[in-house]
Amino acid sequence: DTEVTQTPKHLVMGMTNKKSLKCEQHMGHRAMYWYKQKAKKPPELMFVYSYEKLSINESVPSRFSPECPNSSLLNLHLHALQPEDSALYLCASSQAGGADGYTFGSGTRLTVV
Amino acid sequence: GQSLEQPSEVTAVEGAIVQINCTYQTSGFYGLSWYQQHDGGAPTFLSYNALDGLEETGRFSSFLSRSDSYGYLLLQELQMKDSASYFCAVPYGGATNKLIFGTGTLLAVQP
Numbered sequence: 001d002t003e004v005t006q007t008p009k010h011l012v013m014g015m016t017n018k019k020s021l022k023c024e025q026h027m028g029h030r031a032m033y034w035y036k037q038k039a040k041k042p043p044e045l046m047f048v049y050s051y052e053k054l055s056i057n058e059s060v061p062s063r064f065s066p067e068c069p070n071s072s073l074l075n076l077h078l079h080a081l082q083p084e085d086s087a088l089y090l091c092a093s094s095q096a097g098g099a100d101g102y103t104f105g106s107g108t109r110l111t112v113v
Numbered sequence: 114g115q116s117l118e119q120p121s122e123v124t125a126v127e128g129a130i131v132q133i134n135c136t137y138q139t140s141g142f143y144g145l146s147w148y149q150q151h152d153g154g155a156p157t158f159l160s161y162n163a164l165d166g167l168e169e170t171g172r173f174s175s176f177l178s179r180s181d182s183y184g185y186l187l188l189q190e191l192q193m194k195d196s197a198s199y200f201c202a203v204p205y206g207g208a209t210n211k212l213i214f215g216t217g218t219l220l221a222v223q224p
Contacts, residue, residue: 004155031210042200042214043156056211090155094210101146101158102212 001026004105006091012111015081021108023074023091032074033102034066035090043090049074081112115139115205117215124221125191133186133218135201145177145184146202146212156200159186188220196222 004025013019023032031050035043048056049068063085065077074091088109092102117137125131135145144163148156162168162177162184174187188195201215 033210033212040217040219042217045211045213048210050210092156101161102156103158104148104155106155 002103004091004093004103006089006105006108008108009106010109010111012113013078013081014113015083017081018077018079020078021076021089021091021110023076023105024072025093025103026072027093027103028071029093029095029103030071031094032068033092033094034064034074034076035092035104037088037090037107047076078110081110083112086111115203115213117201117203117213119199119201119215119218121216122219122221124223126223127191127193129191130187130189131191131220133188133199133220135184135186135215137182137184137201137203137215139203139205139213141205142179142182143204145175147173147175147186148200148202148214149197150200151197159199191222193222193224196220 007022033048034046036046037043045058046060047066052068063080067075088107090107091105094102119135123131144161146161147159149159150156160168160175162175165177165179167174167176172189177184199218202212205211205213
């Protein structure tokens with residue numbers, strides 16, 4: 001299995017809702033990532049998990065809460081989002097270190113109304 | 114700060130050769146990666162250069178000059194399916210697992 005699977009593919013949520021994005025990989029990668037991508041822009045790093053521990057938080061607002069239940073799973077919990085948070089949320093994984101290549105999922109396209 | 118600059122758009126015809134440039138400013142340089150992203154799809158890893166020189170993988174080649182803080186992706190025998198966005202990327206901040214992406218180049222291949 002050489003894929004990163006993200007669910008759901010599309011999500012519409014209100015500003016008072018709580019929802020979760022899920023990401024799964026079975027490549028034995030020990031680093032997992034959340035990126036946010038706006039239209040016609042590059043992906044922007046949000047969080048890095050290394051060996052199931054949060055190692056990097058790029059000053060992301062607390063309405064985004066990551067979780068890594070085990071080495072194969074990564075979640076992003078969403079609460080009280082704003083319309084400007086609407087974007088494509090990408091999960092990726094790599095060997096620890098990861099400089100030589102990430103595997104990305106197809107993303108969750110999130111719309112906040 | 115960290116920055117990676119790319120041309121915003123490039124247009125070429127099928128069968129042609131196109132070069133997408135990337136100039137970067139970053140501390141703690143480890144290497145330069147390239148990713149392809151079709152509209153609405155996942156970024157896909159293409160290549161990684163840790164050392165100066167040209168790396169060839171099929172129709173795609175990638176070049177790095179560390180002294181010039183410059184690299185490029187060369188696409189040969191262009192096909193319609195190569196129409197996509199292309200991003201260069203580098204690890205930054207002294208951590209190999211903090212990947213920052215360039216501004217991105219939208220390649221349009223015309224018949």
